[in-house]
Amino acid sequence: DIQMTQSPSSLSASIGDRVTITCRASQSISSYLTWYQQKPGKAPKLLIYAVSSLQSGVPSRFSGSGSGTDFILTISSLQPEDFATYYCQQSFSTPRTFGQGTKVDIK
Amino acid sequence: QVQLVQSGAEVKKPGASVKVSCKASGYTFTGYYIHWVRQPPGQGLEWMGWINPNSGGTNYAQNFQGRVTMTRDTSISTAYMELSRLRSDDTAVYYCAREGYGYRGPLDYWGQGTLVTVSS
Numbered sequence: 210d211i212q213m214t215q216s217p218s219s220l221s222a223s224i225g226d227r228v229t230i231t232c233r234a235s236q237s238i239s240s241y242l243t244w245y246q247q248k249p250g251k252a253p254k255l256l257i258y259a260v261s262s263l264q265s266g267v268p269s270r271f272s273g274s275g276s277g278t279d280f281i282l283t284i285s286s287l288q289p290e291d292f293a294t295y296y297c298q299q300s301f302s303t304p305r306t307f308g309q310g311t312k313v314d315i316k
Numbered sequence: 317q318v319q320l321v322q323s324g325a326e327v328k329k330p331g332a333s334v335k336v337s338c339k340a341s342g343y344t345f346t347g348y349y350i351h352w353v354r355q356p357p358g359q360g361l362e363w364m365g366w367i368n369p370n371s372g373g374t375n376y377a378q379n380f381q382g383r384v385t386m387t388r389d390t391s392i393s394t395a396y397m398e399l400s401r402l403r404s405d406d407t408a409v410y411y412c413a414r415e416g417y418g419y420r421g422p423l424d425y426w427g428q429g430t431l432v433t434v435s436s
Contacts, residue, residue: 210378241420243422243423245361245423247361252411252413252426252427252428252429253353253361253411253413253423253426254426255416255422255423255424258417258421258422258424259417259422264422264424296360296361298361298363298422298423300415300420300421300422301420303365303366303375303377304363304377304378304379305351305363305366306363307353307360307361307362307363308360309360310360310361
């Protein structure tokens, strides 16, 4: 199975901060990397797929980069509605493993 | 608009089975795989498997092999996930989600989740 490791597990940030979250795969997953956002009591929401493709309706302050095994989610200027938990997932092979999540809260 | 609507919360005893439904609307049901993902309270997301609604073919995570069965009824655009021999650590919110953008695509639409509580 491919292991997905996110860092950090949590972070505190202020409105307007630039935030980066890292996701590392235990082997190459090509471009099959997706980012989701989840708020308490809600289903996950698709943010970015294929490493860097922004899902329709997602603000442009979200961006993704990386290749092979190392990937980054960047929020260029954190907004109040961005406080949530973020998960990466690989779809290169089954099982389609998720990272353990990164919780972003208010400093 | 695409919607996945899941069945309501369930309370089950250890050793029992649960069957969760996921009704799709707003798109061609047989054109997109349906995945199941669960989330224990306060924890992360765990992928359980997928079903191809067109063929009925399935792919299950090893952790659930022998205990999970995913089926579909194309006449009513509904997918099902049945988990048997329930244990207390199966207590979780269970989500169905559609795989978009072709094979090995992201999960672009999600159901609202179904809480399954396993307790004696």
